[in-house]
Amino acid sequence: MTIDIQHLNRLREIVGPQGFLDQPGDLAPYVADHRNLYRGVTPLVLRPSSTEQVSRILALCNDVGVAVVPSGGNTGYCGGATPSADGSQIVVSLSRMNKIRSLDALNYTLNCEAGCVLAGIQTAAEAADRFFPLSLGSEGSCQIGGNLSTNAGGTSVVRYGMARSFVLGLEVVLPDGRVLDSLKALRKDNTGYDLRDLFIGAEGTLGIITAATFKLYPKPQTVVTALVALKSLEGAIELLAQLRTASGDAIVTYEVMPRIVIDFELKYLKGINDPFDRKHDWYVLVEVQSARRDPALSDAIQESLSAAIENELASDALVAQSEAQRAAFWSMRERIPEGERHAGASIKHDVSVSITDIPALVEEGSTAMLKLVPNGRVISFGHLGDGNLHFNLCQPEGMDRAKFEALTPQVNRAVHDIVAKYRGSIAAEHGIGRLKREELAHYKSAVEMDVMRAIKKALDPKGIMNPGKVI
Amino acid sequence: MTIDIQHLNRLREIVGPQGFLDQPGDLAPYVADHRNLYRGVTPLVLRPSSTEQVSRILALCNDVGVAVVPSGGNTGYCGGATPSADGSQIVVSLSRMNKIRSLDALNYTLNCEAGCVLAGIQTAAEAADRFFPLSLGSEGSCQIGGNLSTNAGGTSVVRYGMARSFVLGLEVVLPDGRVLDSLKALRKDNTGYDLRDLFIGAEGTLGIITAATFKLYPKPQTVVTALVALKSLEGAIELLAQLRTASGDAIVTYEVMPRIVIDFELKYLKGINDPFDRKHDWYVLVEVQSARRDPALSDAIQESLSAAIENELASDALVAQSEAQRAAFWSMRERIPEGERHAGASIKHDVSVSITDIPALVEEGSTAMLKLVPNGRVISFGHLGDGNLHFNLCQPEGMDRAKFEALTPQVNRAVHDIVAKYRGSIAAEHGIGRLKREELAHYKSAVEMDVMRAIKKALDPKGIMNPGKVI
Numbered sequence: 001m002t003i004d005i006q007h008l009n010r011l012r013e014i015v016g017p018q019g020f021l022d023q024p025g026d027l028a029p030y031v032a033d034h035r036n037l038y039r040g041v042t043p044l045v046l047r048p049s050s051t052e053q054v055s056r057i058l059a060l061c062n063d064v065g066v067a068v069v070p071s072g073g074n075t076g077y078c079g080g081a082t083p084s085a086d087g088s089q090i091v092v093s094l095s096r097m098n099k100i101r102s103l104d105a106l107n108y109t110l111n112c113e114a115g116c117v118l119a120g121i122q123t124a125a126e127a128a129d130r131f132f133p134l135s136l137g138s139e140g141s142c143q144i145g146g147n148l149s150t151n152a153g154g155t156s157v158v159r160y161g162m163a164r165s166f167v168l169g170l171e172v173v174l175p176d177g178r179v180l181d182s183l184k185a186l187r188k189d190n191t192g193y194d195l196r197d198l199f200i201g202a203e204g205t206l207g208i209i210t211a212a213t214f215k216l217y218p219k220p221q222t223v224v225t226a227l228v229a230l231k232s233l234e235g236a237i238e239l240l241a242q243l244r245t246a247s248g249d250a251i252v253t254y255e256v257m258p259r260i261v262i263d264f265e266l267k268y269l270k271g272i273n274d275p276f277d278r279k280h281d282w283y284v285l286v287e288v289q290s291a292r293r294d295p296a297l298s299d300a301i302q303e304s305l306s307a308a309i310e311n312e313l314a315s316d317a318l319v320a321q322s323e324a325q326r327a328a329f330w331s332m333r334e335r336i337p338e339g340e341r342h343a344g345a346s347i348k349h350d351v352s353v354s355i356t357d358i359p360a361l362v363e364e365g366s367t368a369m370l371k372l373v374p375n376g377r378v379i380s381f382g383h384l385g386d387g388n389l390h391f392n393l394c395q396p397e398g399m400d401r402a403k404f405e406a407l408t409p410q411v412n413r414a415v416h417d418i419v420a421k422y423r424g425s426i427a428a429e430h431g432i433g434r435l436k437r438e439e440l441a442h443y444k445s446a447v448e449m450d451v452m453r454a455i456k457k458a459l460d461p462k463g464i465m466n467p468g469k470v471i
Numbered sequence: 472m473t474i475d476i477q478h479l480n481r482l483r484e485i486v487g488p489q490g491f492l493d494q495p496g497d498l499a500p501y502v503a504d505h506r507n508l509y510r511g512v513t514p515l516v517l518r519p520s521s522t523e524q525v526s527r528i529l530a531l532c533n534d535v536g537v538a539v540v541p542s543g544g545n546t547g548y549c550g551g552a553t554p555s556a557d558g559s560q561i562v563v564s565l566s567r568m569n570k571i572r573s574l575d576a577l578n579y580t581l582n583c584e585a586g587c588v589l590a591g592i593q594t595a596a597e598a599a600d601r602f603f604p605l606s607l608g609s610e611g612s613c614q615i616g617g618n619l620s621t622n623a624g625g626t627s628v629v630r631y632g633m634a635r636s637f638v639l640g641l642e643v644v645l646p647d648g649r650v651l652d653s654l655k656a657l658r659k660d661n662t663g664y665d666l667r668d669l670f671i672g673a674e675g676t677l678g679i680i681t682a683a684t685f686k687l688y689p690k691p692q693t694v695v696t697a698l699v700a701l702k703s704l705e706g707a708i709e710l711l712a713q714l715r716t717a718s719g720d721a722i723v724t725y726e727v728m729p730r731i732v733i734d735f736e737l738k739y740l741k742g743i744n745d746p747f748d749r750k751h752d753w754y755v756l757v758e759v760q761s762a763r764r765d766p767a768l769s770d771a772i773q774e775s776l777s778a779a780i781e782n783e784l785a786s787d788a789l790v791a792q793s794e795a796q797r798a799a800f801w802s803m804r805e806r807i808p809e810g811e812r813h814a815g816a817s818i819k820h821d822v823s824v825s826i827t828d829i830p831a832l833v834e835e836g837s838t839a840m841l842k843l844v845p846n847g848r849v850i851s852f853g854h855l856g857d858g859n860l861h862f863n864l865c866q867p868e869g870m871d872r873a874k875f876e877a878l879t880p881q882v883n884r885a886v887h888d889i890v891a892k893y894r895g896s897i898a899a900e901h902g903i904g905r906l907k908r909e910e911l912a913h914y915k916s917a918v919e920m921d922v923m924r925a926i927k928k929a930l931d932p933k934g935i936m937n938p939g940k941v942i
Contacts, residue, residue, distance in 0.1 A: 162658075189899060195919065352658065426662060428657070
């Protein structure tokens with residue numbers, strides 16, 4: 001299935017000679033996803049430089065029935081930006097639309113184009129003495145359009161919420177090329193349906209987000225970082241509630257780690273030290289921030305942790321006394337995937353349940369996975385404060401990698417069944433893309449799927465936007 | 472246009488003898504809105520006691536083409552819950568569905584039915600040592616289903632956001648009677664389109680919200696309330712930024728009041744005292760909360776206010792030293808509408824712009840209103856921290872009330888034109904209902920209206936849900 005050469009030529013004309021790629025070497029970065037799960041084919045990557053060009057591209061594609069895959073920094077985990085293998089889809093990269101259009105410090109807002117790299121937005125906010133809270137591993141290369149299309153999470157969701165929480169306005173090019181401009185910088189606007197949140201998290205299946213207006217926050221002046229050792233996940237959940245009160249609800253990060261990830265890091269990576277003098281079953285990385293200079297905050301956290309140790313809720317705790325110590329704590333958390341890779345292949349899950357159901361999920365999920373893969377190594381870590389775990393199974397030592405990976409569907413089904421039992425999510429922060437499309441159809445209720453399909457059909461009747469993804 | 476008696480009988484059967492009202496005296500509270508702007512006619516008010524009954528009601532209405540008006544506490548400002556005058560619409564009141572279904576303190580979530588009165592939810596949260604942040608004037612009688620359908624605002628939006636900000640899951644009966652059950656208690660869930668936010672703020676035009684799961688917060692342990700006198704609105708905006716930092720971004724309330732509202736209160740109401748020894752052009756009520764016991768917070772606010780006075784940003788300031796003084800400050804803010812009513816009729820606007828555009832809006836809007844109504848009294852007060860003003864014009868002393876009220880359309884148009892120029896909202900927190908339906912069509916872009924209509928048609932193809940409202 002190829003695209004008519006005349007259509008391709010008209011698309012090239014829209015963006016001009018600087019605005020497209022069509023040589024195999026140039027196309028390569030756009031046809032594989034970052035985890036190398038998918039490999040596609042496309043004759044053309046368009047790199048529009050304006051909303052108007054995006055509009056003309058989609059109008060033409062809608063007219064002639066050419067499918068479009070929007071592409072950001074290509075850091076997604078679910079293949080949502082990879083074209084199909086049959087060559088029938090063009091890719092539209094937003095990379096050249098990377099301007100910060102305005103920043104209003106007193107209104108605490110920033111307006112920028114979809115191709116802006118996340119770290120650049122953080123920096124721009126900081127230069128204006130403001131704080132842009134979205135933060136995640138790939139922030140040096142992911143683009144904000146992709147972050148919005150996947151409603152990205154990251155390490156500050158406890159305090160600031162998912163990406164959608166700080167979006168005030170969007171500019172979206174609809175599948176037929178019309179521009180939906182709701183780039184308002186308003187904190188309150190009850191004029192009809194909330195269209196904005198429909199496009200956020202839609203993974204490019206309803207249109208292309210070309211720009212957004214974000215809320216900014218005061219810059220943190222006080223940061224307290226602690227590493228806590230615990231006997232149990234239950235304890236970590238109880239401690240979270242105590243720390244929410246002790247900190248004045250200022251917890252930004254609450255990340256859990258089982259002992260095994262530290263063992264992997266100590267075994268395979270350099271520059272990691274065992275943080276306590278003995279081993280513990282669970283660890284939590286806590287970070288608390290305040291926009292005010294607040295020396296008492298550290299004391300309050302310290303006191304709360306001491307009380308937790310006294311009450312045998314926690315086993316031990318360290319509050320970072322220097323930036324270097326803080327960095328060491330964070331490094332333990334951030335290098336988990338690296339340690340995991342050294343230990344072998346992993347079958348991964350990105351799931352969430354009510355925080356209070358996390359212990360049961362880990363218990364039942366581990367049993368189910370180990371029944372399917374005896375001697376597999378369960379690695380459950382991540383955003384405990386949001387009820388979101390990266391709940392992975394690392395291959396048993398010595399097992400054949402391909403044999404292990406062939407068990408992926410069964411392991412996924414077993415874990416996702418338990419998640420469903422607890423009314424959880426099988427895609428807490430990474431989205432659906434192509435990877436979980438079938439799982440979504442399996443677990444989402446028929447009514448929800450029907451409503452999603454009705455909306456898709458209403459907004460993209462010809463189905464040109466990112467077909468084969470999400471629904 | 473009457474409804475077939477057979478349909479009415481079948482509807483009565485669904486809810487049983489306790490579940491409907493059809494006597495004129497009983498119907499009266501349901502056919503007029505709370506501001507007495509609209510008066511409708513209906514043959515039947517249904518009071519279902521379960522989601523299943525709501526489902527059967529809508530399935531039947533959809534089947535036979537009977538229009539449905541959902542009704543909560545009937546405290547809305549825009550006639551969104553009043554049936555039409557032709558008797559062709561039935562009312563579905565959610566009042567009997569008023570159970571708090573569950574509360575999970577460690578997950579910081581509460582699940583309840585749509586007919587719960589807002590104050591009851593606040594109380595239930597408090598009993599579990601938690602905080603439910605939605606707070607507004609009518610909280611003793613408004614119902615949470617209405618709060619969600621209008622995406623209510625109130626006095627704590629600066630910190631906690633609009634109603635939609637703390638909804639985790641919804642149960643909605645679709646126009647054809649199917650139940651969309653996404654009552655999850657998850658902080659992260661990226662499994663497809665965000666349907667939840669589509670129903671929130673849709674004012675009952677896409678279905679009936681029957682239950683919701685909310686985020687709760689730690690209970691505030693420290694509250695600092697201050698009343699600040701200012702020379703200008705610009706000063707109030709600059710001060711807001713300074714206080715956000717000084718308080719550790721803990722401002723919950725930031726309400727502005729012009730001198731005239733205090734003059735009205737002093738003139739017409741009892742129990743109001745002029746707070747400072749001289750008059751000031753503008754006042755701001757600031758409230759800061761922390762979930763932690765934090766004696767230094769009051770000092771930090773005091774210091775920041777002292778510095779503001781020294782820098783001539785503020786003229787004077789009082790930090791409440793007792794609960795009685797705090798109540799007195801709040802009373803000044805809360806009794807504004809009462810004082811305004813005593814002064815005469817008002818033409819009201821509920822508008823928002825970027826916070827930094829507030830001074831220009833007030834300047835230009837006042838000029839425009841006074842051009843149309845010389846000697847009118849401009850009353851611009853409210854949620855400055857959200858960029859949302861209740862921007863009203865009170866009738867000139869001695870002017871005929873009816874003559875003044877006849878100028879409403881011109882005054883509205885003049886103000887809304889200026890709001891539109893600043894890319895603001897003509898319905899910041901009260902919604903559209905019937906009152907602003909034509910204004911919405913006038914100001915909203917054609918593309919936005921088209922997308923809204925496409926969604927309405929996709930979800931409610933027969934148009935039975937609250938026709939004549941919003942779109």
